[in-house]
Amino acid sequence: MIKFYSSHCSKCKMLEEEIKKRNIDFELIDDEDTYLPIAREHSIMSMPFADIDGKIVNTVALQKYIIKGGF
Numbered sequence: 001m002i003k004f005y006s007s008h009c010s011k012c013k014m015l016e017e018e019i020k021k022r023n024i025d026f027e028l029i030d031d032e033d034t035y036l037p038i039a040r041e042h043s044i045m046s047m048p049f050a051d052i053d054g055k056i057v058n059t060v061a062l063q064k065y066i067i068k069g070g071f
Contacts, residue, residue, distance in 0.1 A: 003051035
């Protein structure tokens with residue numbers, strides 16, 4: 001399952017729709033108090049990002065994962 005960290009920006013909405021369209025199991029996390037410390041710890045500078053099987057990935061890696069169906 002993907003933990004999908006979202007601020008509900010346009011990129012977040014687009015990728016969330018792609019995840020839904022591809023029937024990928026995910027948990028939406030949109031609480032700033034939850035995702036900001038994780039973003040800082042992993043030097044994530046843009047939204048959305050995700051935790052995929054314990055690996056924190058940025059927007060670009062997340063998009064590739066969704067489109068390709070894996071890494």
